[in-house]
Amino acid sequence: MIPPHNNIHESEYASHDRQPLPISSIPSTENLISTPRGHTPIRLNSPHLSMAELSLHNHRHHQASTASPSSSSGLHGEQQTEGRSSSAMPHFSNFSPEIAAAAEINRSSTPCSLEMSSSTDGMIIINGNGNGNGNAHVNGTTTSSITKSPSTVTHDEAHVPQLVHKWTHTHSILCCVALAKNKLLYCGTQDGKVLVYNMDTYSLSKIIPCGSSTEQPISILAISLNEKEDFLFVAGSDSLIKVYDLKTPECECTQVVYSLVDIGDIFSILWCEITSTIYIGAQNASILWCHVSLDEKKLIEKHHHDLEKLPHFRYDKFFDSKGPGGSQNTLQTQHNLLRRSSTRKTRVKLFECRSEDIVRFAHNGYVYCLEVVHNTSIGNSNDKDFLLSGGGDGLVNIWTFGDNTLKKLTSLENDESVLSMKIQGSLLYVGLGDCSINVWDLMTLQMIRSFRFGGNYDEVLSLDVYDNCIFKACSSTGLVKFCAMTHSSNVCDGIITMSVPEEDGIINAVKTFSIDSKTYLLAGGTKSLSLWDISEPNELKEQITSPTASSNNSIAKRLTNDDLLCMLKKYVGYKTISKNPQLYLEESRHCAQFLSKLLNKFGAYQTKLLPVENGNPIVVSEFKANSTADKSKKTRLLWYAHYDVVDATKNEAIDWSTDPFVLTAKEGNLYARGVSDNKGPTLAAIYAVAELYDKQELNCDVVFVIEGEEECGSVGFQQVISDNRGLIGEIDWIMLSNSYWLDDVTPCLNYGLRGVINASVTIKSDKPDRHSGVDGGVSGEPTMDMMHILSKLMDPVTKKIQLPGFYDNVLPLDKDSEKLYDKIAEYLGIQAKTLMVKWKEPSLTIHKIQVSGPNNNTVIPQLVSATISMRIVPNQDLEVIKKSLIETLTANFNDLNSDNHLLIEIFHEAEPWLGDYQNQVYSVLYNNIVKHWGQEPLFIREGGTIPSIRFLEKCFNAQAAQIPCGQSSDNAHLKDEKLRVLNLYKLRSILTDSFKELGHT
Incomplete structure (x- = not known):
């Protein structure tokens, strides 16, 4: 009998209710990670802030705070602490207590929203009473115990961030950075200082004054490090970038960068190691850059009065003119005294930004944030290095840089001001002025998700992403950990609140970093700095998007079957469930990037991610023939595959004997969702081509086309491939492996499918x-x-x-096909008529x-x-x-x-598909199957459907051939999906020989 699980590889989740992008996630309540209480004027705390801007912000904040029981702070850092607990322990609190913590996903055809219900069950409380009952003490800080409500939600306690330490200061913390190598924390403050904290002792080890009390008061608005973590770049409201040598005992200022243009406050800086260039985002809507040498030998001594030409001492016709009666203001007096009294020398080198090294009006608003991307493809650009800038005009501008120039590639439009950005893999997370976070796929330039939170006047001042959780720092609601990608139908499984009861208010900056296999979150806000342990249990040490390694010399070592299994383990770990984009959209994008990087590492001539409207991108990668044996016209092959899988979570995973998304090897088989359909065969084909290319024995061009929507009916596939036919080029043969044997012992070749x-x-x-x-x-x-x-x-x-x-048009059975049916029927012990009903009728x-x-x-x-x-x-x-x-x-x-x-x-x-089983490709595959398996394969057809085969044949005017990899017992789409290791290795060997042979003909 034919096993019942055969031929179920087709579009199981095809539906007319396809959800459009971007997916909108709208939780109606938030839990808060509130550390500092008290109100600091606006996001940047600048002395240059106009009264009109301040008045508008304070009005907005008053509206937000009166609507929120969590906001009870005053202006300018004045604390109102009436009736507050004195405990410094984190606890959970709802932003809107009357609204529930339970939620379910609306699965209608409209854009997805996460709607909160009216039950408070399932909230996790961290008891922060500080009374010592059951609480441990570490380094003088009290860790928190965990209390769960009676209707306990299945949260792992280790998922709850733990407060490690908290420090206070007289003014707000505006920016921060961690030196993981030296276990030091550097924080820029509103009163012009850089505070240095030691993570071994949790003590303040140093204060770096960036503007003395006799000078104009400044705020440190941006801070950055070089790659070696030995130079610190500091910028702020004085229009200067100061470079501090961290190797010196006193952290001396060794370089100062300035501009002759009045750029106002510097809101963002970015040090680019590759070009030794500092990029500057300024208040006057411009982006500047300056090449800076960090070589100490080139430093020169400067008199202090030589710094008079710097922006914060520059004479201003309006502000520095004498007032009525000829009197000077206090600031002028301080400047004049400093000019007359300064005779000391300092070893510093001045760098002036050249007038041509500036993009004026790079945005129609302040330039709030800068990010750089290296070795990554963005859109259709051939460049690999990009600068991203976010501005008050709601745009994220993408720039290419080289030869000391910036050229705008494109812009990503958002509805509100872009105040913060974070890049993770190929995804860009953008924090906006209306408390929203938009997620963009940089490789396809699509906005794929938009998180919307309550509070129109709550700004996302800073954000970071770790382990699929977003940490957003807000101007009213504090710090929120939002795990919207935890694949739970209950949104509260993804929202965790950390709060210190006696303090609440603005969080200006967050930064994640790792030390000794632990991951921490640093949060700076109103007169306070907090350090949280956000490590996840059993967290993976491998990067989610990076196949290991690198140099050409090591490629051959990577092409072993052991490395194939290692990559397969990573590949199946991505939950690429195309049925549920609202839950797995990011993982599918990460998976596409994983494939892209793997193909590039193996020597692909070009690799592109082609965007699909309302779907996952298509990976297109080409390997050029590099054999020196034959210089004639090369055969061009197209290998079709898909990286999406059917569901194996929640109810679907209950009956599995292993974790569906962790590759498990036992009894000669590999168990995981997608290991047989279609991730294992895909990697076998990639490794076969990579092996030939590495040995310079690839005789044909091979184009991989790997889609992410096959299980949903190949949404958008035909349109995208038709639009990019010129990119793919001419094709001679189409090949795929998305099918199964008739039993567990006999290899097969598939030549037909129904539509x-x-x-x-x-x-x-x-x-x-x-x-x-x-x-x-x-x-x-x-x-x-x-x-x-x-x-x-x-x-x-x-x-x-x-x-x-x-x-009328059903093909009659010819004699050759009849012989094939009779041979299979005799082998399986069934009637040939049964096969015909299943396959050809x-x-x-x-x-x-x-x-x-x-x-x-x-x-x-x-x-x-x-x-x-x-x-x-x-x-x-x-x-x-x-x-x-x-x-x-x-x-x-x-x-x-x-x-x-x-x-x-x-x-x-x-459409249905019928291949020519007597053509050249089938002949080559047949012979190589006999060579490696030691037996003749059966030529079979199937009753199921693969949507893209016939389309590809018609699009490229080329014939297709399919070689099944898995056995009939592989359980594709069912519980305990598996793939025999021997089948995986044999497929790779068969394809290696077949690709080599097809290139000679």
Whole structure:
């Protein structure tokens, strides 16, 4: 008998309810990580802030704080601490206590939102009473115990961030950075200091004054480090960038960068190690850059009065003119005294930004943040290094840099001011002025998700991302850990609140870093700095997007079968479930980037991620033939695969004997979701090509086309491939491995698949749901009408489909094919007719019928809906069959003279495919299967559908061939999906020889 699990690799999740991008996640409440209490004027705390700006901000903050029981702070850092607990321990508190912590995802066809229910069950409380009962003390700080509500949510206690230490200061902490190598924390303050804290002793080890009390008061607004962590870059409201040598005992200022242009406050700086350049985002909407030498030998001594030409001493005709009576203001007096008294020398080198090294009006607003991206593809650009800037105009501008110039590549438009940014892999997280966070895929330039939170006047001043959790620092609601990508249907499984009861208010900066396999979060806010342990249990030490390594000399070592298994372990670890983009969209993007980087490491000529509207991107990568044996025209192969999988979480994972997304090896098999369909075969093909390329034995060009929506009917695939046909080029042969053997012992070659038409048929009455005892028989009932029209689609005796001319183009069975069927039937011990019904004859199936109204025996439903499918076979015209189906259903319905209404929707379709099993590719594969397996393969067809094969054949005018990898017992789409290790290795060997041989012909 043919195993029942065979041939189920097709588009299981095809649906007419496809969710558009970006996906909107809108929690109606937030939990807070509140450390500092008290209000600091606006985001940047600048002395240059106008009274109009300050007044507007204070008005907004007052509105936000009066609406929030968590905000009870005053202006300018004045604390209002009435009735507050003195405990310094974290605790959970709801931003809106009347709103619930339980949530469920609205799975309607509209953009996804996360809606909160009205129950408070499931909230986790961290008891911070500080009374010592059950609490441990570490380095003088009290760790928190955990209390759960009676309806305990299944949170792992280790997932709750733990407060490690808290420090206070007289002014606000505006920016921070960690030196992981030296276990030091550097924090820029509102009063012009850089505070240095030692993580070994949790003590303040040094204060670096960046502006003395005799000078104009400044605020440190931005801080950065070089790669070696031995130079610190500091910028702020004095329009200067000061470079401090951290190797010296006193952390001396050794370089100063300034501009002759009045740029105002410096809101962001970025040190680029590759070009030894400091990039500057300024208040006057410009971006500047300056090449800075960090070589100590080139330092020169300067008199202090030589610094008079710097911006904060520069004479201003308006502000520095004498007032009525000829008197000077206090600031002028301080400057003059400093000029007259300064005779000391300092070893410092001045760097002036050249007038040509500036992009004026880079934004139509302040330039709040800068990020740099190296060795990454963005859009269709061939450059690999980019500068990203976020501004008050709501734009993220992407710049290419080289030859001391900036050229704008493109802009990403957001609805509000861009105040903060964070890059993780190929994803850009953008914090906005309305408390929203947008997520952009840089490789496809698509906005894929938008997180929206309550509070229109709450600004995301800073954010960081760790382990699929977003830490956002806000101007009103403090610090929020939002784990919206934890794959839970309950949004509160993803929102965790950390709070220090006696302090609450603005958080200006957050930064994550790792030391000794632990991950920490540093949060600076109003007069306070807090350090949190955010390490996850059993956290992976491997980077989520980086296949290991690197140099060409090491490629050969990486191409072993052991390394293939290592990469497969990473590959299946991505939950690329295309059915649920609201939960797994980011993981699918990370997986696509993983493939892209792996292909590039192996020597791909070019690799692109092609964006799909409302879907996961398509990976297109080309390897050029590099064999020196033959210089003639090269054969070009296209290898088709997919990286998305069917679901194996929650209820689907209950019956699994292993974790579906952790590769488990036992009894000679590999167990994981997607290991057989289709991730294992995909890597086998990649490693086969990479091995030939590394040995300079690749005789043909190979183009990989790997999509992420196959399980959902290949959404957008045909349009994207058609639009990028020029990028892919001419193709001679198409190959794939997305099928299975008929049993567990005999290799097979697949040469045919049926097509499919999925339709939804709905009949609706103008009358509401009615009672059969009152209205039964009065008028035509939708359910009865549905029974009539569906019953006429098939003859009840012959089982033939009753569409006009339906069987006219079905191909007759030729003698060669008949021999193949007889051979398989004899081998399996079944009748050849059974195989023909399964593989080469069309069929009709009614999958489900649903009705409206309550589920009881007396209701006449107002609406009835049926889902049907038709399997069509090669040589039948899909468009003709589809039109005939609609016309037949409509005619049957019209014959009823019913008062009801009929609606027919075709929501998925795919053409049948029939390959030529006698062509060159099948001949080569056949011989290599015999060579490596020691037996002849069976030529088989299948009754299922792969949507893209026939399309690719027609698009590139090339024939396709399929070589199955897995056994019939692989359980694809079912529990305990597996792939035998031997099958994986054999497929790689067969493809290696086949690619090499096809290049010679």
